[in-house]
Amino acid sequence: MANRIGRPTSLSRRTILRAGAMGAAALATLPLAACGPGGNAEHYFRLAETHPEDYPTTLGDKRFAELVRERSSGRIQIQVFAGGRLGEEADIIEQVQLGVIEMTRVSSAPMAEFATPMGLFGLPYIFDDADHMWRFLDADDGGQKLLGEMETAGFKGLCYFDPGARSFYTTDKVITSPEDVRGLKFRVQETAVIMDFIEALGGSPTPMGYGEVYSSLQSGLLDGAENNPPSYYSASHYEIAPNYTLDEHMRVAEILIVNRSVWEDLPAEDQDLLQQAAADAVPFQKEKWNAQVDADMQKLRDAGVTITRVGDITPWRAATQSVIDKYGEQYAEYLDRIDALRPSSQH
Ligand code: GTR
Numbered sequence: 001m002a003n004r005i006g007r008p009t010s011l012s013r014r015t016i017l018r019a020g021a022m023g024a025a026a027l028a029t030l031p032l033a034a035c036g037p038g039g040n041a042e043h044y045f046r047l048a049e050t051h052p053e054d055y056p057t058t059l060g061d062k063r064f065a066e067l068v069r070e071r072s073s074g075r076i077q078i079q080v081f082a083g084g085r086l087g088e089e090a091d092i093i094e095q096v097q098l099g100v101i102e103m104t105r106v107s108s109a110p111m112a113e114f115a116t117p118m119g120l121f122g123l124p125y126i127f128d129d130a131d132h133m134w135r136f137l138d139a140d141d142g143g144q145k146l147l148g149e150m151e152t153a154g155f156k157g158l159c160y161f162d163p164g165a166r167s168f169y170t171t172d173k174v175i176t177s178p179e180d181v182r183g184l185k186f187r188v189q190e191t192a193v194i195m196d197f198i199e200a201l202g203g204s205p206t207p208m209g210y211g212e213v214y215s216s217l218q219s220g221l222l223d224g225a226e227n228n229p230p231s232y233y234s235a236s237h238y239e240i241a242p243n244y245t246l247d248e249h250m251r252v253a254e255i256l257i258v259n260r261s262v263w264e265d266l267p268a269e270d271q272d273l274l275q276q277a278a279a280d281a282v283p284f285q286k287e288k289w290n291a292q293v294d295a296d297m298q299k300l301r302d303a304g305v306t307i308t309r310v311g312d313i314t315p316w317r318a319a320t321q322s323v324i325d326k327y328g329e330q331y332a333e334y335l336d337r338i339d340a341l342r343p344s345s346q347h
Contacts, residue, residue, distance in 0.1 A: 060285030088209030122193030164228030165248035
């Protein structure tokens with residue numbers, strides 16, 4: 001049976017065959033472990049990353065890998081495959097689930113199709129700002145508990161990385177109000193909650209992998225897409241869709257995950273080592289993230305992108321309330337936690 005975005009709900013034969021082929025392709029890269037600096041490694045893990053080498057999440061992955069290598073004296077080697085070299089995110093998640101690829105840094109949006117609790121981050125306008133989001137992500141009864149909810153789907157969640165805030169961009173029409181989205185075709189990440197968000201605004205959601213967005217904007221298949229400044233800039237989408245409207249509708253947490261059996265096969269000391277290295281990579285990634293957002297906003301201004309700041313999100317919240325109504329009960333526990341962590345509820 002296929003779900004509403006057309007992804008198989010169970011693994012198809014095609015997927016397994018493709019995963020096998022991918023495994024063979026990935027094995028071709030093994031010389032690092034076999035005779036290079038990783039020659040003496042007891043464990044060699046691949047970590048798939050969709051972004052380029054110098055992107056803040058990739059830098060976070062690499063910091064994690066470096067800490068693991070140092071602290072294990074080279075016994076555990078993690079090689080980061082950046083730039084989507086191992087495939088698009090939804091496929092990578094399937095392969096990590098199968099254990100063909102051991103690790104990935106991925107967006108929680110496509111993960112929601114595998115572990116529904118992660119759909120929380122696709123709900124619109126739930127965080128006031130980055131600090132509010134981090135209070136939730138760091139909370140034992142919030143984000144940390146949520147990470148554990150991926151285990152039944154076959155994943156061990158190690159940590160979150162900063163995802164920034166996603167905003168709309170369009171090829172022609174400048175969006176200044178929720179009504180402007182009506183009738184436009186927007187690319188979305190491959191998950192139902194975000195499709196509902198675009199539909200609530202009267203737009204037409206088109207789920208597709210990240211790597212296809214540029215050409216789909218170029219060919220006119222799409223009127224726009226949405227993302228944070230570093231993605232909008234690094235994927236060059238601004239060249240074709242030069243109108244950026246900062247409504248900051250979602251903070252779709254980035255997650256670092258490991259195949260669950262790979263994780264469970266590690267001795268407890270190595271699990272602790274990996275867990276601590278992931279935790280220690282987080283502040284580094286956040287710092288890189290914040291610097292990148294500032295630098296990229298400047299580059300976007302320099303490139304002549306029309307940047308529209310949304311001062312008041314009240315009408316946007318109102319226009320998309322149906323999404324919260326639809327999923328509110330399902331995510332009630334976490335939404336309550338998020339509400340309790342708003343600065344206004346802190347005293
Ligand atoms: C980025 C995210 C990627 C990918 C991409 C997308 O912000 O970091 O992992 O999910 O968005 O829109 O597909």
